[in-house]
Amino acid sequence: MRYVSCRDDQGSVADEAACFQLPKPSATEACTVTPCGQWKAAEWTSCSVTCGQGKVTRQVVCVDYSDQIVDRSECDVEDIPATEQECSMPSCQQINPDYNRPIHPFPYPDYRQNNNQGGNLNQNQGRGHVHGGNQWRTGPWGACSSTCAGGFQRRVVVCQDENGYTASNCDARTKPDEQRSCESGPCPQWAYGSWGECTKPCGGGTRTRLVVCQHPNGERFTDLSCEILDKPPDREQCNMQDCSQDAAWNSGPWSSCSVSCGRGQKYRDVYCMSKDGKHLENNLCKQLAKPNVQRKCRGGRCPKWKTGGWGQCSVSCGRGVQQRSVFCHIGTHKTTRETECNQSSRPASEQECQMADCATYSWEMEDWQDCSKTCGEGSRYRKVFCADQNTQEADSLNCDPNKRPTEIEACNLPPCEYIWITGDWSECSVTCGKGYKQRLVSCSEIYTGKDHYEYGYQNTVNCPGTQPPNVQSCYLGECPVLASWRVGNWGSCSVSCGIGVMHRSVQCLTNNDQPSTLCLEDLKPGERRRCHNIHDCELPMSCKEVKQLKTISEDGEYYLKVKGRLLKIYCAGMESDRPKEYVTLVKGEAENFSEVYSYRLHNPTECPYNGSRREDCQCRKDYTAAGFTTFSKVRLDLNAMQIITTDLQFAQTLDGRPVPFATAGDCYSAAKCPQVTQQCSPNHGSILCANRYEGLEQLKTLPGRSC
Template structure:
């Protein structure tokens, strides 16, 4: 009977048992069951086969390769100073097939896609203020001001862009002195308009502030902008006169002077001059050499020029945005006043040359090989590049905000700008992530022609980032600036100490 025994295993088709590989990918095992049987495949107790060598119940097996987690390079830190985060793309990859569904990879082995990054320690900036100056009005309502500036460590001056705009203290404040009182100021009577016969005399009359007894300031007669402030009655500006009767029957008769053609500054006034007889009839017998002047220069008062949009608002009651003439340093310039309905209007310079000459750009293309500078640095759309720089943008400017006290452009004010694509880019700023080989592609342009202003010679541009190259070209008169900046990755901005400082031409 022993010779008839056979130790074998069952297969699914012929009655013996086996199994598939234990894994769907990678290395695994196959299992099988064994049984003691007669040669006719009748199963009996295992003890009858104990004298025979027992076959293996399992063996190694290999399935297809397993997908694994892969990750791209870490991106730039989210901050330029202090602690931030870095991100990277993590995906599931199968050799020979590329990226596959993430559920095919083991979630417990997934690589991290975010990590903390640390850059240079941040410099802290804050607003510093001076004491309030005296009220600019000796009576009635006025404005008092103080200097507000951005400072860094050790109270070193810095550009306003480095401080938080929303936390900026007010630099102007309304103030009220004692009520204003006005009085009529009369000039001396002029000579009689006729050397004989009936004539006229004139005098200058103006409504002016009365000196205040509570102020020790020297009083200067300053005409009021509105004669309604002065009490009634209005003193007469003309009166008739008669020096003597004319000995002859023909003389020059003159009328009263008209009002000055200008309400402020130099103008002209006129009067009627005619030759008449002693009976008042027209005549042609008067001596031309004795003809009185029919025109004369006049000046009611000096024109009042304000130094800020808020002064225009407070003194003239204007609440409409628009172009106004303001005294900037030693010149009168046309300045656009915005937000005139608010308590603190803002001053802007209208860029007369147009938006196409006033733009800022952060270029979006990046070279596959960042250590070369192809095409001698010229820009080509068919370059071996990726157009994926997340900070890219292109912004046009129609007006820029001007701090009248410091004559600095506030480059981050984008109220009158238009971003054509990408992210908004501050004024006078350019950058890219194109190349590390001194091959800048980001551009900015400034054109101040027609504004009466120019970029100050001590305005400099500074670099931020890695491998940054800065190329800035100035026109001889300082009205035009063109810059190309960039790196891997980097940009240029006006230096923090002076900012974008202007001068009056």
């Protein structure tokens, strides 16, 4: 397209009426546009396996409107069909390569024993000549190696003994064939029709003919099924003589695209015109190549369905389902509403999947053990476990817990006999004067069912009669005069608010409560001590108030009134506007640490050394979340009365990553190991640990078996 305007002799734009006597040049002209390519997919190949899960593939090429292969860049890469996909064949019944395990004598359902007296091979029955108990066995024939013009098939042939074990001394003369030819029919050939009419009567035109790949019976195939280099031409040039120049085709502007998305058409008017600009009958230009009156156009990308890969089967055995994500996609990386896509062509988001047959499990029981008692009410126990079809013990999760037999039951025996048992009297509690002696008195159950008496402690209500005394007085004569320090009760605090002192009386008295001077001064108890009285006191309630009330800017330990109690709190960051409160851990860093253990077993189902740590274990040290952190102080949230476990200002990370306070974990083993730290298995529960400090209590749920 070009701009055409009427100009005067000065080159300025003039009214078109001033040029009416002159033929107006065409503003548009025909141009040749390379047609858009489209993807063409060949047939799927056979599955890559004869049993189990495999893949099928196909060739995908880019072709033009005449089915000629062009560069892949001519096609839309967003629309390229899949070149491979999974395929499922019947479940495999493979010949086991393990020489130490027997192979089923008849791995295929159509194998039977040849009952001929001569023992000759019957290949259709999968069993060869018996030689000393050994025999040839065959697998099914595989797929033909070629889809046309003949090929060959293969199968497995092995020697086995009468128990199904692999053997090596079968008669080689009667060995069945491992390969045979197969006839898959003739290959397709190129066929072509007569040439059509020339597109132009002069000036060089084009004529075409149909060229197809087909069988002699007329069945058609894709071009890729024939030898592509031998394909006959399907177009050629024609009518190359020159045309008259008195008339020519002219065309109008193209219309808008017929669709808003995807591929559509554009249209325009094409008419025959003389050199002086007059419209003529179209038949006066028929000898000339007529410009296209329509052409392909693209109205933007249409929304289309996209799918993710299939997920894992929902079961590990038996029949389950697989799922995948399905979403409506527009453009390169944009997802839109599903209503924008054609619902009738929505790909399936779920399909069935078949895994290996499930093992069967059932509860098994051992015999009842002896009763826990020989008389009265006792109980007896038996072992109950989950077993597979081979009666081998398995994880109890495989069996139905609602059908689990009882492991313990009551056993009622004849009533028990109870007697009082007394021990020897102890020495007198004093060396002079009045004192007391003690002895052990207990009610015991007598077990008489054995060769000798055995005793078990019971509640005193079971024994007959009155309980013998366990204490009696004793007198060892008058004591000499002795003196000792006697103290009274502490008096009131000397202040009603803050820190003061308390007093008490301390006297040296004889054993007759008479004043004496015989007491040692070095052993005299204290008569006064400090006291804290915070009732009705204006004490700071946070480190910020300590700074404001006492104008202190040094970090250190200070007394705060917290929830009505006087506590010693370490204030940090006193030079800032927002100092923080910390609790000093009395035991220090030696006993205050958090750890995520870094070792992991190569076999996570084991629990060697009863879960104890050993660096010579069959482990790898690659747990990226592992770490070891010690703490001397922990930060306290006064409002929530909780420890802020992630504050590490007074912590040291000695190994790996920082670990929050009161945290432990590991991925050492997935078995029920008795280790302290966290288990990877979801079967292990969590416990409640408490960190207490002078009335403060922080409760935090920790993974693992103990704090």
